[in-house]
Structure formats: C-alpha cells, structure tokens
Amino acid sequence: xxxxxxxxxxxxxxxxxxxxxxxxxxxxxxxxxxxxxxxxxxxxxxxxxxxxxxxxxxxxxxxxxxxxxxxxxxxxxxxxxxxxxxxxxxxxxxxxxxxxxxxxxxxxxxxxxxxxxxxxxxxxxxxxxxxxxxxxxxxxxxxxxxxxxxxxxxxxxxxxxxxxxxxxxxxxxxxxxxxxxxxxxxxxxxxxxxxxxxxxxxxxxxxxxxxxxxxxxxxxxxxxxxxxxxxxxxxxxxxxxxxxxxxxxxxxxxxxxxxxxxxxxxxxxxxxxxxxxxxxxxxxxxxxxxxxxxxxxxxxxxxxxxxxxxxxxxxxxxxxxxxxxxxxxxxxxxxxxxxxxxxxxxxxxxxxxxxxxxxxxxxxxxxxxxxxxxxxxxxxxxxxxxxxxxxxxxxxxxxxxxxxxxxxxxxxxxxxxxxxxxxxxxxxxxxx
Amino acid sequence: xxxxxxxxxxxxxxxxxxxxxxxxxxxxxxxxxxxxxxxxxxxxxxxxxxxxxxxxxxxxxxxxxxxxxxxxxxxxxxxxx
Numbered sequence: 001x002x003x004x005x006x007x008x009x010x011x012x013x014x015x016x017x018x019x020x021x022x023x024x025x026x027x028x029x030x031x032x033x034x035x036x037x038x039x040x041x042x043x044x045x046x047x048x049x050x051x052x053x054x055x056x057x058x059x060x061x062x063x064x065x066x067x068x069x070x071x072x073x074x075x076x077x078x079x080x081x082x083x084x085x086x087x088x089x090x091x092x093x094x095x096x097x098x099x100x101x102x103x104x105x106x107x108x109x110x111x112x113x114x115x116x117x118x119x120x121x122x123x124x125x126x127x128x129x130x131x132x133x134x135x136x137x138x139x140x141x142x143x144x145x146x147x148x149x150x151x152x153x154x155x156x157x158x159x160x161x162x163x164x165x166x167x168x169x170x171x172x173x174x175x176x177x178x179x180x181x182x183x184x185x186x187x188x189x190x191x192x193x194x195x196x197x198x199x200x201x202x203x204x205x206x207x208x209x210x211x212x213x214x215x216x217x218x219x220x221x222x223x224x225x226x227x228x229x230x231x232x233x234x235x236x237x238x239x240x241x242x243x244x245x246x247x248x249x250x251x252x253x254x255x256x257x258x259x260x261x262x263x264x265x266x267x268x269x270x271x272x273x274x275x276x277x278x279x280x281x282x283x284x285x286x287x288x289x290x291x292x293x294x295x296x297x298x299x300x301x302x303x304x305x306x307x308x309x310x311x312x313x314x315x316x317x318x319x320x321x322x323x324x325x326x327x328x329x330x331x332x333x334x335x336x337x338x339x340x341x342x343x344x345x346x347x348x349x350x351x352x353x354x355x356x357x358x359x360x361x362x363x364x365x366x367x368x369x370x371x372x373x374x375x376x377x378x379x380x381x382x383x384x385x386x387x388x389x390x391x392x393x394x395x396x397x398x399x400x401x402x403x404x405x406x407x408x409x410x411x412x413x414x415x416x417x418x419x420x421x422x423x424x425x426x427x428x429x430x431x432x
Numbered sequence: 433x434x435x436x437x438x439x440x441x442x443x444x445x446x447x448x449x450x451x452x453x454x455x456x457x458x459x460x461x462x463x464x465x466x467x468x469x470x471x472x473x474x475x476x477x478x479x480x481x482x483x484x485x486x487x488x489x490x491x492x493x494x495x496x497x498x499x500x501x502x503x504x505x506x507x508x509x510x511x512x513x
Contacts, residue, residue, distance in 0.1 A: 209480075210453055274451045343455050344484065347462070352492050355462055359455065 009075040011085035013345045013417070018093045019068025020334055021410055026060025026100065027327065027403030031378075034396025039389025044311040045318065052107040057322045058190060059122075060100045061403075065330045066198055067092060070133055070150075072341070077205050078147055080136030088132050095125040103168070112172035119168035126161040130154055145221035149201030152225050156193025156232075160186060181238055188235045192228055192254055195326055200224055200261055202333070210336050211281055213268040220264045227257045248308075252298050259295035262288040279368040283332025286376065290324025316386045323379050323399065331375060331406055335368050338410055342417045350424050357420055362413045371405040378402040443472040450479050450505065458485055465494065465510070474510040481506060 030053040034041055041049040071089055074080040082088065099121035106114035134154050137147065163186035170179050200221075208215050215221075231254035238247055265288045269281065294317055301308035339362035346356035381395035445464050449457025457478055464474050476485075481498070489496055489510060496510045 212451060212453065274453070278453075340455060343459075347455075347458070347484075347488075352462060352466060352488070355459070355466075358459060359453075 015085045015089040016068040016072040019064045023061045023064040024403045024407035026056045028400045030056035031396045031400030039392040045314045048107045052104045079142040080140035082136045092129045115168040115172035119165040130158045146201045146204045149225040153197035160190040212274045213272040255295040255298040262291035280332040280336045287325045287329035290320045294320050338413045375402045446475045448477045476508040478506045
C-alpha cells in the first residue's frame with residue numbers, strides 16, 4: 001500500500017527546482033576537470049584535482065539535489081513544516097554554490113585563505129539548513145522508518161560538515177590532528193550517514209509509490225538506519241586508534257549493511273506489480289548494483305590486501321559510490337520528481353477546466369532513456385579509466401556530456417511548465 | 433491482484449489505478465470527471481488515500497464515498513453533488 005502525501009503543505013515549485021536545476025552543472029564541471037587533468041587525477045585520492053572533482057560531485061551535484069529533495073519531501077511526505085521555505089532556499093542555494101566554488105578553488109590552488117573562507121560559508125549555510133530542517137523533522141507528528149532515517153541523515157550531514165570544516169581549517173593553518181584518519185571518518189559520515197541514509201529514507205517512500213513494488217519490510221526499513229549508525233560510530237572510533245583488521249572489519253560491516261539495502265530494493269523491484277521498465281527504474285537498478293559491487297570489492301580487498309594497498313582501490317570504490325550509486329539514483333529520482341511536481345502544480349492552477357500535459361510530455365521517455373545510456377557509458381569509462389588512465393580524458397568528457405544532457409532534459413520540464421502556465425493565464429485573462 | 437468484485441453499472445466508469453504510476457490515476461480521473469453524466473458514477477480503485485483527488489473533488493462540486501477492502505484497495509465512488 002502506498003503512503004499518503006499532503007500536497008497542501010508543498011512549498012512553491014521554485015524552492016526544490018532551484019536546487020535540482022543547479023545540480024547537473026556541478027557534474028559537468030567535475031567531468032571537465034577530469035578531461036583537463038587526465039589520468040594523473042585517478043592515480044590517488046589525494047591529488048588536488050581528485051579532491052576538487054570529488055567535492056564538485058558530493059558538495060555540488062549531490063548536496064544540491066539532496067537539499068532540494070529535503071525541502072520538498074519533508075513537508076509533503078513527512079508532514080514537517082519547514083520555516084519560510086522560499087526564504088531558506090533563497091539563502092541556502094546560492095551560499096552552497098559559493099561554498100563549493102571556494103572549496104574547489106582551494107583544492108586546486110592550495111591557497112589557505114580559500115580553505116578558511118569555504119569552511120566558514122559551509123559552516124554557516126549547513127548549520128542553518130540543518131537546524132531548520134531538523135526542527136521540522138522533530139516537530140512532525142509522523143512516525144516510521146522514513147522519519148527515523150531522515151533524522152539520522154540530518155545528523156550525518158552535520159557531522160560530515162563539522163569534520164569537513166575541521167579538515168579545511170587544518171589544511172589551511174596546520175594541525176596536530178590525524179588529518180588522514182579524520183578524512184576517512186568524514187567520508188564515512190558523508191557517504192553512509194548522510195547520503196545513503198537519506199537515499200534509504202526517501203526510497204522507503206518513493207520506490208513502492210513510483211515503481212509499484214511491495215513496501216520495504218519493517219525489519220529492513222528500521223534496521224538499516226540503526227545498523228548504519230552503529231557502524232559509523234564504530235568507524236569513528238579509529239580517531240582513538242584501531243587495529244587495521246578491526247578497521248577493515250568495521251568497513252565490511254558498513255558495506256554489508258549498504259548491500260542489504262541494495263539486495264532488498266532489487267528484490268522489491270523484481271516483485272513490482274507493473275512489469276514495465278521506465279528510466280527511473282533503470283537508474284535505480286544501476287545504483288543498487290553499484291552498491292552491491294562496492295561490497296563485493298570490499299570483500300576482495302579484504303582477502304587481497306595487495307589490491308587494497310594500491311591507491312587506485314580507493315578511487316575505484318569512490319567512483320562506484322559517487323557516480324555509480326548516488327549520481328545514478330539522483331538522476332533517476334529527478335526524472336520522476338520533476339514531471340510529477342510539474343503536473344501537480346499545474347493541475348492545481350487549472351482545476352477541471354483544462355488538463356495539464358501528461359508526465360510523458362514533461363520530459364519524453366525517449367530523451368530520458370537516451371541520456372541513461374550516455375550515463376552508463378560514462379560510468380563504464382570512468383570505472384575502466386581507474387585501471388587504464390589513458391581513458392581518463394574521454395571518460396571525463398563523456399560524463400560531462402551525460403550531465404549536460406541531464407541538465408537540458410530537466411530544463412525541458414521547466415519549459416513545458418512555463419509554456420502551459422502562460423497559456424492558462426492567457427485563457428483566464430481572455431475569459432475575464 | 434485480489435479484492436471483491438466491482439459490479440459496475442451502465443453509468444459507472446471504473447478506473448483501476450492500482451497498477452498505474454502516480455499521477456496516472458489522477459490524470460485519468462480528471463478526464464473522466466470532465467464527461468461524467470449528471471447521474472453517473474466514477475469508481476476508482478487505488479492502493480492509497482488520494483488527498484490531491486479529494487481536494488479537486490471538494491473544489492469542483494463532487495461527493496465521494498471511500499471504502500477500504502481487506503487487501504488494502506481503496507474503493508472510491510464519486511458522483512456529482
């Protein structure tokens with residue numbers, strides 16, 4: 001059975017859209033960076049280009065899309081009232097663009113004042129965003145696994161930001177802190193505590209609703225956030241010192257929890273009531289298969305430490321996680337959410353007098369499907385380029401094209417929305 | 433798919449939206465309401481409580497009755513007020 005939605009609480013359409021429409025262009029920038037730097041960028045996770053491109057994806061593409069999704073999802077699906085959403089989005093959206101731009105410039109130039117500036121803007125913006133959304137989530141009368149996952153995800157975002165600010169100031173001013181270990185904890189909270197937690201919480205809602213699958217079983221839906229949180233707390237204990245075997249064991253535990261979510265989602269999709277494969281389903285399947293591949297890679301690295309010691313192993317995992325799991329899942333979600341929001345907002349404007357364009361007219365299925373194939377090609381090339389650096393420039397270029405195409409398809413939905421709204425206003429004016 | 437028989441009458445339009453992706457059931461319902469005769473009835477079968485549809489019905493002079501079957505199907509009978 002589907003959960004209920006309360007669209008009366010939905011924010012103005014521009015609130016989520018400003019985030020959604022910005023996200024793809026950070027992906028374009030990351031792809032172009034790889035196209036410029038080439039194979040040297042994939043030699044190690046610590047090169048300036050790698051750090052810059054990684055943050056273009058996580059704090060640019062992913063964070064924009066996820067903040068926009070929360071601004072829409074929390075009031076509509078979780079029943080939480082976000083304080084002045086238009087004002088919050090109007091402040092957070094540009095500040096995040098500034099923060100990411102400063103951080104990327106800092107990594108590329110290694111100029112200390114830029115790290116300090118980026119850290120301050122991130123701190124102010126995400127602390128403000130975190131408090132506003134947390135208040136809405138704590139005050140909502142709604143209960144359930146989605147709410148629990150969203151609350152932990154917000155905690156994950158704030159911990160990630162706190163660690164990131166510490167790292168940035170440490171890089172700028174020097175620090176006695178173990179920055180490499182701190183980075184691993186920062187990555188764990190960012191990808192597991194924030195991104196995967198949010199993806200799971202939203203999936204509990206949208207996968208059954210849009211992909212017509214049975215609901216996630218309660219033990220999985222409630223168990224996953226708790227297990228992931230326990231894994232992250234254990235992972236954070238490395239700041240106090242942990243043996244290498246224990247560290248690898250905790251990592252494998254976290255990856256196993258992630259793979260349980262992937263297997264559960266793939267199983268539910270195999271039992272969906274309507275056996276038509278739309279593009280969102282394909283994007284989601286790709287994301288879940290990549291999540292599974294990360295766990296299998298982790299197992300391989302555990303039994304073959306010589307592979308794990310290769311600097312490219314971390315790049316391989318990162319590529320699977322960022323482009324394979326999160327960029328794929330976000331692209332699929334955007335293709336479902338934007339036409340759906342278009343339709344709902346237009347329908348509210350026209351009542352029964354005029355029917356809004358159908359979902360398929362907002363972004364044609366063929367356009368989304370072709371872009372999905374480009375995304376698959378980009379992902380395959382990026383994964384190959386980890387081991388064949390000669391492919392890096394081509395992979396970067398194809399990924400940039402993938403994201404440009406996504407951006408243009410999303411703009412197409414906005415054009416349809418604007419055209420129909422103008423037509424409606426014209427008819428209303430003529431009738432008066 | 434389970435659930436009891438629907439028994440539509442001549443003036444009853446049935447939309448089984450249980451295997452449709454949102455907002456397809458709502459799209460079909462709006463098209464059907466547009467041409468619903470004065471004594472006609474629209475029967476919708478869904479797996480959810482469609483708040484957006486109820487707001488539209490309320491604002492456009494329709495009344496409805498909602499029953500929930502054992503299998504979770506929401507049976508919604510809509511008429512002109």
